[in-house]
Amino acid sequence: MAKSKSEETPLMQQHKAIKEKYPDAVLLFRVGDFYETFNEDAVIAASVLGIVLTKRANGSASYVDLAGFPHHALDTYLHKLVKAGHRVAVCDQLEDPKTVKGIVKRGVTEMVTPGVAINDKLLENSSNNFLGAIHFGGETNGISFLDISTGEFFVAEGNLEYVDKLLQSFRPAEVIFAKPHQKHFKATFGNRFYTYTMDEWIFTTTYAEETLLKHFQTHSLKGYGVEGLPAAIIAAGATLHYLKDTEHPNLQHITRMQRINQDDFLWMDRFTIRNLELLNSSVEQGHTLLKVLDNTVTPMGGRLLKRWMAFPLRNINAINERLDTVEYFITHTDLSLQLVNLLKQCGDLERLVSKIPLRKINPREVMQLARSLQQVAAVKALLENSESNYLSRLNEKLDPCNPILDRILKEVVENPPVLVAKGGVIMEGVDTELDELRNIATKGKDYLLQIQQKESEATGIPSLKIAFNNVFGYYLEVTNTHKNKVPEGWIRKQTLANAERYITPELKEYEEKITGAEDKIQVIEARLFEELVQALQAYIQPIQQDAQVLARLDCLLCFAHNAVQYKYRRPVINEGYDLVIKDGRHPVIERGLPVGESYVANDLQLDKEQQQIIILTGPNMSGKSALLRQTALITLMAHMGSFVPASSAVIGLTDKIFTRVGASDNLSGGESTFMVEMNETASIINSITPRSLVILDEIGRGTSTYDGISIAWSIVEYLHDMTPHRPKTLFATHYHELNELENKHNRVKNFHITNMESGNKIIFLRKLAPGGSRHSFGIHVARMAGMPPELINRANEVLAQLEEKHIEAPLQENVKRLNTPTQKLQLNIFDAHSDTFQQIRAQLENVDINRLTPVEALLKLNEIKTMLG
Template identity: 35%
Template sequence: MMAQYLEIKAQYSDALLFYRMGDFYEMFFDDAVAAAEALDIALTKRGKHQGEDIPMCGVPVHAAEGYLLTLIRKGFRVAVGEQMESPAEAKKRGAKSVVRRDVVRLVTPGTLTEDSLLEARSHNFLGAYSELRKEAAIAWADISTGAFHVMPIKPVRLSPELARLAPSELVVSDLVPDTIRVMADEYRIPLTPIGKSSFDSSASEKRLCDLFKISTLEAFGTFSRAEISAMGALVDYLDITQKGKLPLLQPPEQEAENRVVQIDSATRRNLELTRSLAGGRAGSLLSTIDRTVTPAGARLLEQRLSSPSRHLDTIHERLAALDVVHNDTLLSEQIRDALRRTPDLDRALSRLSLDRGGPRDLAAIRNALGQAELISGVLQDKDMPDLLKKSSQDLQGFDELLALLDAALVSEPPLLARDGGFIAAGYDGELDEARTLRDEGRSVIASLQQEYSERTGISSLKIKHNNVLGYFIETTATHAEKMRSAPLSETFVHRQTTANQVRFTTVELSELETRILNAGNLALEIEKKLYLALSTAILGDSGRLTAASKGLAELDLVTALGDLAKSEGWTRPRIDDSRAFHVSGGRHPVVEHALRRQNGEPFVANDCDLSAQDGAAIWLLTGPNMAGKSTFLRQNALIALLGQMGSYVPAYEAHIGLISQLFSRVGASDDLARGRSTFMVEMVETAAILNQADDRALVILDEIGRGTATYDGLSIAWATLEHLHQMNRCRALFATHYHELAQLANTLEGVENATVSVKEWEGEVIFLHEVRKGAADRSYGVQVAQLAGLPDCVVSRARQVLDMLEESSREGGGRIQVDDLPLFAAAPSPQTSMTKVASEVDSMLKDVHPDDLSPREALDLLYKLKEAARS
């Protein structure tokens, strides 16, 4: 057995080997040590190898999925080795023969299909990147849904595409450059190098043609050699990991590099599109706007949000569909009610294609088709735009398949086919008979006993059973002679005589006995055959089923966005090919939702106008921290993104000229793992914007240059703003505390000053969160520090130093020297604090008469005085 284990393990040295032994998957040697630590399970030992104990651990087969998920999340790959025959079959080769085992599947992050291992509302993409000469391409597929895409890209665009797709695993050539490894490490994408032969474009073309059973790939489009290489490598990797059982992939969908808005990883992180800065889904834009009721609809929403369109016709088509459901609330609710009862058709279909499905997947497809038929009926005879019309048509034409599944399946089938009981009564006569014998064997025997009693005229005749004879007919010795005589002797065969009884059998009883004993196994075998037939019927219609799933997802998304727009008061944006960007009464959807949930406060809406016929349009935004500058920057970026996704937007009115790129430099953090300071991270992200932004880009920058010395930071911010205006010529929001930049509005056409309003009241600052034209006169940093809870002495000292610095600046004295600023020891702030304590003590002692105090009262007073001094 260990020889067999070592032989299999040698073929999968880079993976943990789950070695099937009965009801457990066992691991040995280093695999056992690593798995025991990762899974927090007991590490034992079994036998010896070369004189050393063999470490061993194991997990139950029935609970393996949970352990697999833990290992995958911790970066392991798992080879699942199953028993390929029963022990009885192995013994036929010899009493000492070992049960034959082999790896049936290599489990990796990008090849998961089980619901328990996947997030139902997110895609699980496996990617493959290829570079051939001066061409490059990336292919990606979700084998749990069958989605398959490819796109030619420039190597410099790989980073934003990986940020957009967020693949669970990326397949590359084993000669991949270090830059790709660094990039994958930065995005925490497991990198899987495979042989260069997998990327050979000629072999890849043949591999793809064989997979889709076509003679040429031109049936799906015109692909470059790099695209063919990437797709072929992905399919070859699936063939390796799935051991020849390839998933049901859809024909490859070719995407253009300029089809979607380019959004780099820093911008996605800063805007918290699908994940919050804390790392989870909660608090992100996606979690705030997600009203979908099906997993497929949720996955489509995430895809659209990550990839806003740059194609004007596509955007208008989506908005036209949204108009219909937004205006017809009854229609929308009817569709959503049906969708709530619709299972995940895509993933059920994928599991069946990989032979990992079960009766519940058959039922999921039946139930999904039933709801599709219902939704199609609701939409019938409606005047609809093309998107809704196509979705409705894709739901039709499944009457025959639906009738088959309805007739064949029970309403609530079991999880596993081997459990049986999922085929409905009356569907198959042979199965019904086997079940009757299995479940009603006694009643069948009783009926036969009654028949024999009537035929012989012996009322005391009985049919009995024991472990030696099986079923037999028993009668008294008196009646036995009658049964031994013709014509009864031709039917009843003597088997045994006891002291008082004589036992007989018949051919019919022997056959019935065999059928009863085998009825349970026979019923299971019949159900397995029927399961296979139903699966084959479903997979034979997989193309139309995939289209139906897309139609259901599209309807879910459009009705969810309609429900969101209706309940939140969002409006239809005007999207065109101009360079306009005018938002009236814009709001930040996430912040607005959080305010309403926490304390019911309304969100202060603001306008933004970055429209430009030619050249740049930039707002230079000043104002104190905590006043809402960052929120204003982000909300306008999100409004543009939502509009081009095909959604209504949180504003009273919005006119958006198509945006090609979205860049955000907001917030500050260091990158210790890569040796980058906060300022270095800021400069790297700013450099990426200035080097890539075109005249159709929307750029939001917050506090450029704040991570270094004041004059260095001011000069960098100044030069950055000039570059955006003169070289990038884009639309931008530029927030800063360097008030000196405000004068650029007088010299650069298209640059305007804006500020966030505040109000001072009795030494405190009140944030109004209103954006208006003009420049701020100060930053109110000391007031914000006071609100944050800095000690009074620190706030007082800060005011004193600020007054001296401002006075020096007004008098033109240049930079103030350190010697001009008295140290803390000379400051009056601590005295102020002591005075406050002294006044409290005076008030407490004013009416105290020591002669009148008892010892207890004096002690209590002392405690109160001590507490006053401490506070």
């Protein structure tokens, strides 16, 4: 039976009232020096944090679950709760318990969720922590991304495929949307994101516009380039509503919205971003393009590089500006080295300035901000006479904010403590009263020693000493041996076994001065620091701009470093359609090679007139996929404004890169490998343009041989004949029958990766050469993988029999069959064969593969082998 409110303790009544406002969050309830959790929150906290779960009394005969931790450990435990996917409401004491009779007033001062984190322990230096918001609007959907820790705010509109691509690129820590769309979100985007749903009325045009206009304090949104994007405005408005809802009212560092225009960037769908392993690897601890290229020296540079990679440029002038600047840094080595050294000392200027309005910046961080502004001034001086127009334009945007910089340096000590309450933050000479009080506090203690010496001499008590306790402050202590010498004016306060303690009017007077001075010092220092932080508010926007300029410089200096270090060359980007790469290399694989081993470079050419489609065949593991990926990566790097791993590269402006590489099941979505493969390929076929680069690897292998060949064959013909776009295409396949397409279509060319046979071994030469390959050497790869010798020998016997009996009909017959309707498209190896094969078929049909252990599978294989024997 539930207890009535009157039977609960006042503390638990207060907790219940606050918890009702935050039912879906773990409530950390400050009680004295501890943060306590109660009931179901305590169970969660004990489990996630590994702390003890206990019970405590709650009124008459009632008990509640309880788990707590010391308040100074908040950062550590908060980090663990949020990383475990919990929303956390931090409830603090809003009054000093010493000054209050009865229950202390409490309230939630901060709400932390995975997408709304500002604590350094919850953030990664080189990664943004975005909160995503989606407004589902049918054909046109709105999406926004906001990082409260940096103030960056992006908005966009598009179809669901575009929204999916943006989610993959920004990788938000949390995504919010209206409650009615919960099933729709999961069906479209799966379980890849932490989500939170809100009431539908929040996602309305009128409310969103009101919210944005109020925040930016403007009469119109024209200046932000979002007028005419109602769905994007709704998503942006919902984001700001969510921040206010989670107790984040101070958002002055969110000073602008940036529109993401799809036409400004080279398009890559989420499959391409995944397949090329740009940001994340398919294997744990695997290398990615980002990891290989990221030699930035500032956190904001690292974050910007990730965004440049996800959103390569499509404007030739903008690309060439970056390439020109990289070249300038390469040729001006001294300037580059000086700039890098200055940038290294800047720290995370972007996140430091964002702490100002949130009231989270501490004295030590204010001093780091000042040092960063000093580096801004040094960078500005260094670039003052630059011959680069781009660098000159960037330099004009730099503002060292000298007035506030001078004030910080004059007011804050060089090495301040982290907490203002520790004291010693404000320099001498800033405040007269503070200086006087400090003088009293330090010299007053010296005077106490003088009193001790004076009284000792006057009374003849050599062992007299002055001490302090919290009960009655400063006192004189006299041992029993000398208590008969105590003057009449002393007031006895305490008798001990071996001594007595006294006070005097003079002692009390100085005690009041000293303790009063220390309290006043703390109040004055806190006030002066708060005034300084308040003054910093006016400089948020220029400091944010400084951070953005430094991030750009950092990325471009990183590109220059990579070019010199790894022998990258400047690509030529033009308005043409050709792709000509000389001595191209895979930037990631190259860096992972053993010491002394060099990457085998390859030339490659694609154009719309002579060589639009390359059919690439060759042995398994010979390097086909690496060649495909490196072509896409070189194209991508060039559009980022980076030099590329090749001796030369001429790259026609590319608007889309599509890749279909490898096969992966989507079992949770009920889709097979083949279905996933066809979905991704259909997305490519339906989205190509004349400037697209299409990379296809082993299309059709998820189904039977004849189905696979027919689909692969028809895809090549479609790209060649049935679309006017003529996209540049690389098609790697193990279907050697596709080599016949070269004879039928003039822009299809066969190439293969070379190999050399030595005895019964195959040596992969990894060199691209004209002409098709007739073998995949799958059995050889099986041997390399460690298959048993008897299994390999039997595979060779079966292969020889198949080749001898021509089980697979000649190519022309196969293709003819593909063009003729038939009842049975899939070849069945058990049809028209001996009774033995029929017995094998029966055996296999009775096997439950899902329940078969590896050992049972080997025994079954051996049984079948015996039947064949």
